[in-house]
Amino acid sequence: MTQSVYTVTGMTCGHCVTSVTEEVSALDGVQHVDVDLPTGTLTITSDTPPTTDDVRAAVTEAGYELANA
Known part of the structure; x- marks a missing residue:
């Protein structure tokens, strides 16, 4: 297992967290x-x-942006 860390900009609420979690979780x-x-x-x-x-x-x-990675 590996861990990767990124910074997401534009999130302001729990719904934002849920949206990002669902989309990223779908990655292979x-x-x-x-x-x-x-x-x-x-x-x-x-x-x-x-x-x-x-x-x-x-x-x-x-609906958000990944900070420079």
Whole structure:
């Protein structure tokens, strides 16, 4: 298992966290997603690390932005 950490911008509420969690959880190999609203930290636990482009696409689909990674 590996962990990848990113920063998501634009989240303001619990619904934001749920949206990001659902989209990122759908990526291949992802086992667990933790989103910390106050810091905007997105931690992904996966079999193999997803590509930054895949994570960015999932976060964008949820309606938010991935900070420079």
